[in-house]
Amino acid sequence: MRRPSKDSTQKLSADSQRLLTLAQAVGQAASRIEERNWERTLDAQLHKLLRTGHQDTIDSALNSLFSVDLNAYDILMDSVEAVSESDTIVVEVDGQPREYDVLLVAAPVLAWTRFSIASGQIPxxxxxxxxxxxxxxxxxxGTHMAMSSSLYSIDQLPRTHAEAYSKTHKLAQSALKGIAVKMDTKTPETAPFLADTRYLVAAVVAPHGGPLFRWQMQGAGLNPxxxxxxxxEAWTTQATPTVARLLPGCGIELLLPEAYYMACREADKLIRPVSIRAAVHYLTHSLAxxxxELRAVIAGFGDESAPDGQIDEYRVAFTRRNDSDVIYGVVWPLYGQEDEEGTPPEGPITAGHLTEMIKPRTPVEEIVEHLSSAGVSQVKKLGEKYVAEYCDDCGAPLFADPSGELVHAEMPEDAPTGTEHFH
Known part of the structure; x- marks a missing residue:
């Protein structure tokens, strides 16, 4: 979610240059007052661009900053996400203007199956x-809410900040008016995976400055x-049986609904170990x-032009223990501050009077841990960084076999095809 597009060579427009300048001004502010002043100006500019659908203007500024000022890039990315998923709107009530805060919320569902994971219209x-x-x-x-009538896969969610902005305001109006949300006219087909995320999307509307969630309410307790x-726990207990009706044949886990982009990022991370477990389960049952009796091969992949050998994702190839043919593969993308050295903890962990820093696990160590817990004991880790390549015919990612050659993952011809579907 924090990766720019490839082409950043175009000359910046005046609006893109203004976004760049304002983001840098926020980063250079010497006081909170100055910082918030610049942030309000930046937010106002972003509102204007998102409302009129000028996503390209924003993307150009992000692309430019990514190559020259990573701190300002993060500031602009945080701002555009915040503006597209939240707002303060004015609504006339009984002839008087009233302010409301709006937040777009995603409720992620982790799902896994040997068959297919449903998406689309919710009855x-x-x-x-x-x-x-x-x-x-x-x-x-005292809050209002409106939930979209679609259960979304990741590739059916709004693809741009401008689309998220439109979704936020459309749902907010439905929440305030108490009317049903119209079904999206057309959603793209989603790629089949053994484990994948699904999302319920809603807008929450509260009186300006008031709490949105129960854990923000006065008297709700001293420990948020x-x-x-x-x-x-309450959401999981009560909603799981109903969500299960939307995803027949699937194992599911409901995550805490949160602000749209945060929820999507957390779900992206948490689906990764589920994908490992689902792959092992599928292979052991399909191959009896x-x-x-399986072997895993872990290799790092990244963009050819990325600096310092930066790895964007690991790809885990599965073979039979005594065979080199890759029969299945799982992609483990890296997010945010993750890298091959591991993500450091937020701060020291205190136990009694002793304070010690926990050595961060690297992504490879985490992958190996999940493979081990799934029963795969033979793991080969390749030290070479590969360029992320895909099949020319079907677009599937290529995986490294035990010798380091990039190949297409293919199940044996005599393996069951598993053509059952639950749609």
């Missing part, structure tokens, strides 16, 4: 039930973390073998 009765549980267990008193956990 009205299920939508009403989920909306009721969402309001009762997650939202603060405990209140969040309690809300997640035990997990320790």
């Amino acid at each position: 009205a009765d299920i939508l009403n039930t989920l909306s009721a549980h969402f309001s009762a267990h997650l939202l603060a008193d 973390a405990e209140e969040r956990n309690a809300a997640l 073998c035990e997990p320790n």
Whole structure:
């Protein structure tokens, strides 16, 4: 989500240059007052561009900053995400203007199966039930909400900040007016995976400055973390049976609904170990073998032009233990501050009077840990960094076999095809 497009060679327009300048001004501010002043100006500019659909102007500024000022790039990316998923709007109530805060929220569902993971339109009765549980267990008193009538895969969600901005405001109006949200006219087909995320998307509207979620309410307790956990437990307990009706044949886990971009990023990370487990489960059942009869090959992949050998993702190839043919593969993308050295913890961990820093696990160590817990004991780690290549015919990612050659993952011809579908 924080990766720019490839082409950043075009000359900046005046609006793009202004975004660049404002983002740098925020980063150079010497006080909170100055910083917030620049942020308000930047937000106003972004509102104007997103409202009129000028995504290219924003992308050009991001691309330029990525190559010259990473701090300003992060500031602009954070700002455009915030502006596209939230707003303060003015609505006339009984002839008087009233301010409301709006937040686009995603409720992720981790799903895994040997068959297919459904997406698309949510029947009205299920939508009403989920909306009721969402309001009762997650939202603060006095809020309004409207849930989209689609269950989305990642590639069916808004693809640009301008689209997210439009979705935020469309749902907010539905929430305030208390009317049903019209079904998206057309959603793209989604690629089949053994494990994937699905999303419920809603807009939450609250009186300006008031709480959005239950853990923000006065008197809700002195420990917000405990209140969040309690809300997640209630949401999971009450909503899981209803969500399961939308995803027949799937194992599912509901995550805490949060602000749109944060929820999507957390789900992207948490689906990775599920994908490892689902792959091992699928292979052992399809090939009638035990997990320790499989071998995994881990290789790092990145952009050819990336500096310092930067790795964008690891690809895990599966073979039979005594064979070199790649029969399946899983992609483990890296996000945010993750890299091959591992993500450091936020701060020291204190136990009694002793404070020690926990050595961060590298992504490879984490992958090996999940493979081991799934029963795969033979793991080969390749030290070479590969350029991320894909099949010319079908677009599938290529994986490194035990000798380091990039190949297409192909199940044996005599393996069951698993053509059953639950749609």
